[in-house]
Amino acid sequence: LKPLNRVGVIGVPFEKGQKKYGVSIAPAAVRAAGLIDELKEIDGLDVKDFGDIETSSCENNVNVNNMNHLPLVSACNKNLSERVSHVLKDGRIAVTVGGDHSIGVGTVDGHYNVNKDMILIWVDAHADINTNKTSESGSAHGMPVALLVRELSDYWPYLPTMDWQVPRFSIKNLGYIGLRSVDKYERLAIEKYNVPTFTMEDVDLHGVEKSITHLLKVLDPENRKPIHVSFDIDSLDALEAPSTGTPVRGGLTLREAIKLMEIIHATGRLRAIDLVEINPAIGNENDRKRTIEAGLCVLKAALGFSRK
Ligand code: LYS
Incomplete structure (x- = not known):
């Protein structure tokens, strides 16, 4: 696998995987903060904007117990999966800006369909591996990992509208x-x-560099597999990224997240990265600005930006 210096940006203005207003305006806010231009400033990076996913084109008339807005979650992710596959087939790293974390279903599905040997690094305060039976919130953004992995498929009831996703x-x-x-x-x-799993406790113990290096080694001892990073902004400490729907104190510093991404970039095998759960409607102007800036720093580090 050779390093890629081409990226395709996808926006996903979707927030029905959780209950608060605001995550759906993140793609526009992150673009307005200079997303495309800042990526273009990275040496040698070819950046193409593939626009936003259509998110509101279906009826919301199916009810699955304790799983809110399933048809909307499904429809958005179906479109997103196809767009991610398209970007990858165009020989580009898929950079997806959400949206809440339920969109991880579409990004990973779309990536898996192109690279069956991909590995997935889920950077998050939460595990997002609930089913509708275990979730305390009924929000799909706490469920994407459980929807994606085949080992948990027997724990789900039949999910109407989700037939496209195996x-x-x-x-x-x-x-x-x-x-x-x-x-x-x-x-x-x-x-x-x-x-x-490297919890924050493990990151404290080993440092972020050893943590991510170990994770990559365990998942792919031969260093040959395509990497997908699904980065929830709430993995960062709530002081670094206050504008998010389910903040948790005691998270990664921005420096740690940048270091993590620099290590992933250095593998040359990053093929997809998601940036999710920025909610510009939460907090004041300063919170919003800081959160979006942090997200941009993380994306840029993953794609090779360096001030060295
Ligand atoms: N674990 C909680 C839930 O299932 C929180 C998920 C937060 C996702 N960003 O709803």
Whole structure:
């Protein structure tokens, strides 16, 4: 696998995977803050904007117990999956700006359809591995990992509208970093399948560099697999990124997240990165600005930006 210096940007103005207003305006806000131009400033990077995903084109008339807005979540992710596959087939790294984290279903599905050997690094305060039976919120943004992995497919009821998505990705190819708010059944799933996980406690203990290096080594000892990073802005400490729907104190510093991304960039194998859960409607102007800036710093580090 050779390093790629081409990226395709996708915006996903979607927020029905959770209950607060505002995540859907993040793609516009991040673009307005200079997303495309800042990526273009990275040496040698060819940046193409593939626009926003259509998110509101279906009826919301199916009800699955404790899973809100399933038809909308499904329709958005179906479009997104196709767009991510398209960007990858165009020989570009797929850079997706959400939206809430339910859009991880579409990005990973679209990536998996092109690169069956991909590994997934989920950078987040939360594990997002609830099903509708274990979730305390009924919000799909706490469920994308459980929707994606084939090992958990038997734990779901039949999900109307989701026939397009067949969970084929194996949980063996998943690793977590940044966790510090994990629900009871989520912990059981992580333990049962032995998912390599660096909680904040582990990051404290080993440092971010050793943590991500170890994760990559466990998931892909031969250093040859395409990497997908799904980065939830709430993996950052709430002081670094206050404008997000489910903030948790005690998270990664921005420096740690940048370091993490620099290490992933250095592999030359990053093929998809998601930036999700920025909510510009939460907090004041300063909070909003700081959160978006942090997100941009993280994306740029993943794509090779360096001030050195
Ligand atoms: N674990 C909680 C839930 O299932 C929080 C998820 C937060 C996702 N950003 O709703």
